[in-house]
Amino acid sequence: MAESNRGQAHGINRRNLLTLMAGVGAATALPLDFSKVALAQGAKALRVRLGSDISVLDPAHIFQIENQTVCAHIFNGLVKYDQATNKIVPDLATEWSISGDGTVYTFKLRGGIAFHKNFGALTAEDVKFSLDRVLDPNGASKYTGQLAGLKTVEAADPGTVRLTLEAPSSGFLHKLTAFNQGWIVSKKAVTEMGEKFKLNPIGSGPFMFEKWTAGSEVRLVANKAYFGGAPKFDELLLRVIKDETAAAIALEKREIDIFYALQQPEMIDRLKKLGGVQVLSRDANHTINLVLNTTVKPLDDPRVRRAMAHALNRKGLIDGFFKGTKSMAHSVLTSSFAEFTDDVPQYGYDPEKAKALLKEAGHPSFKFELTSVGLSPYDKIVVPMADDLSAVGIDTSIKVLERGAYTQARNSGNVQSCMTGVVGPPDPDSPLVSLYAKKSFPPGLNTARYDAVEDLLGKAGTAKSAAERAAAYKAILKKVMTDVPVIPLYGDRLFLAHTDDVEGLVQNSLFTVDTYSVSRKG
């Protein structure tokens, strides 16, 4: 290319620079020519933002809201929560009856339901298989404890399932709703695929699993044969976008349709003001909690734990950091539960009282480590909490661990504290058993290693009437809020933003997003 001898010595540079500039110009101009492509693709696909990546889609092993959101589209349960009212309504079972003594549940299955991808009809055998899988002590399901008390599952005939309990349980239907252990899998698929089922889930829901691209997206396609009618979109794309700013820009530019798990208060505010975008919100079924290990000194003294509850400026956190987007929590049951009550011991922000309680307990000052997980907002809210605790004499340091290390630390029980929110259905046992029952440690979420409400929990389960049930749960809440092994920090509130193009989105209180009801305008 250097054969020409014409031109001046330095002419080369100028020409090079010009060529270069032309090149850059072309590169920036090029995308303008097909900037409409993204829109065209959006017409048949619904695109939803996920805050972090998925991992396992097998209901027996599932955890984490992103996985649950994906599975909510793939699987059905015998019954489900109505998205809007949280009432338990039919799903795979059209009707059910409960025996007089309250121990036998008989479900009639909807006829003609087919599993995805030619895995055959859904029958009572599949229901039995799914629940037995969770019950199997060697199956290592995370949810074996949730089905405790379920003695046998029988497939009476292909359309009838009979469940027998050891004792009557007033909230048993909650355990069978379409969530986690309640999701029904294809026996044939699990048996044939083995380990591979984890990422090739076969259910009967409105969408079928197509492909997972790590770090980027999960693609589901419509199940046209869905018993509730085909979904209004051919595809559901769940895009992993970690950063909320990027997600908001993507929503604004119509690269996504639904912004799920919106957290940042400033972002909520900004999106609310933005034209063409709707922000939905709803109180969740869970609180975010500080769990105190009651087996280590001086946290074994309830006065110290009460002092800590008084030391934390929870109102300041809600107003200052969350800008009022979260609600005060009086116990771990939020107002979305039928069993909710605020008639429990309450701990207002009172540093002087905290100091006095610490003095009374003989521990005016001690070293304390706040262990938290590196996920927003858990890694953030510990900052003002540590400051509050230090202000009353508790020398507090923060330790934020990434998810894997955090789970290990919590399971080991060698932590003074941890941050836990029990995301789940409006079933009071979900947070109460997880956080306070002896059988939840080890392993489990009862990192407090608290064991003083065993009797009360048993009583609540076998309550005969609604009144008896309400009284039993109230007794539990009073007791745990007197002992405060767990300090509820705030009631979570969920925010979703979506563009004006989509309609029919109903927000649930499970912290998942279910897009089956969604359609595109026009």
Place this chain on the structure above:
Amino acid sequence: MLRHLGRCFVHLAVAVAGIVTVAFFLMRAIPGDPAAYMLGDYATADALARLRGQLGLDRSVLEQYALFVARAVRGDLGSSVVTGQAALTEILDSLPASAALAVLGLLIAILIGVPLGIASAVRQGTWLDVAIMLAALAGISFPVFWLGLAAILILSHGLDLFPALGSSGSEDLLTRLHHLALPALVLGFSVSAYIARLTRSAMLEVLGQDYVRVARAMGIPERRILYKLALRNALIPILAVIGVTFAWSLGNAILIEVVFSRPGLGSTLLKAILARDYQLVQAGVLILATAVVVTNTVLDVVYGVIDPRLRSG
């Protein structure tokens, strides 16, 4: 020439064997129990023990090492403890997206960096040189993730030139390129600064050599000196930079992939590291390091072709 080739390949083989060893022991040094993580909050002691057995964690480290090498030779790098998929498959699946980013980014970097470096060297000491070098200095001084966010804010949100997301689910090539453009531009800009600086040094080095002065004295046109002598001789250090940059962009692609929510080796590895999915980390690190070594070997061979004096090295 053949001897040079042979030497390069022996070196490659030794390096790959070393990488396998280092990758294995590196992961073994990480504290924590992968089985406990995999089973999560509700693991029972029985289930833990069974899984440890399955993963071979109950054997001695040396046994595990022997097993790892034996499997690695057959192309089996274990499986992800989180997803249960073959680790190699997961890594290879995420490779094309990373390669696309690295290659396009590098291409942009070379297109910007090499001409600027040459211009700067030829005009050494002028305002142009100072301006280019200051820009290059700024380019290497901002954190790459920060540049990425700035690019989203300015080029995507402000000027509406590019999509905010670095990838799309579309199969359409144009759409995919459209989404790749911004991350590649950020990577390319960041790397071009580095390439411009080194091209400039390499050119200056060559332009200061006696034979160039002699050529000038002989009245050979400057343009010919630049292309025939200087650029050709400066090519080796520039190639070396490109080799180094390739490794660098693979490592830093993690940051760009996270900013633009792009799939790729970086995202997969970050996910694996955070989940303590050690077999996947092992496989990913191994593949990455091997890719770097292979690139270097190819470059070594190329050097030998360009400059026979380097064959002995």
Place this chain on the structure above:
Amino acid sequence: MSTELRRYLGHPGLAVGTAILVLLVMITLVAGWIAPHSPLKTDMANTLAPMSTSHWLGTDQFGRDVLSRIIMGTRVSIQVAFAVVALSLSAGTIVGALAGFAGGWTERITVIIIDILLAFPGFLLALALVAARGSSLESVIVGVSIAFTPRVAAVMRSVVLTIKPRPFIEASRAIGLTELRILLRHVIPNAMPPVIVIATVSAATAILAEAGLSFLGLGVQPPTPTWGNIISDGNPLITTNPWISLSAGFCIALAVIAFNLLGDGLRDTLDPRMRQQTGARML
């Protein structure tokens, strides 16, 4: 001395780089006195306050003064840079010098090991090490230092190779000095100029690496401010309170530019021969 000083000052890059670094080091020394507020004290009644005379850069999500955090962050970030330089330079220099000086099999094996370690992308290595050790200031320093060491060792070895055949080394041998003494008294001191240049590059890269690790959530534990975690805390607020993230980003760029200017300048003045040996980034 005066000619050297003149040469030093006559190099604009060197002078500017040194001036910025002296300023930054001074800030780290007096950070506690010049910070207008406590960098850790939260004030939940005054979160995300805009810029004002009492809070020049406003406050963050917890009502902490951003300027004070940047000032204290300077201390931590510069500390990380210096610690990484000290650790990786001492380890890398010893390994590299020994290998280069010893020759034979020791050298060959060391070179192979260094080459293998160099194949692992440095940032990734640091990331894995920090994840394994758990996030903390020490983890970041150790992780980045370990990732650097083979890079320093590789440079050191090649420098030693150029010194070894020089006549004064032969002369030292002839007068009966031990090998260790020759290494310590003659080889290492003579190899210092390029190593100092490498040091500036490591410092610059360490600051960038800390920021990158913080961005991925694997940096220094809160509430300790570093430039890296100020940026990542500020990122979600970039549309509403851009100054938090922007100011820390500029500080990083400023420090990195200063280290690079210093490195370029030192390279030109101390050892013009090694122009092409250093890049501006090592991870």
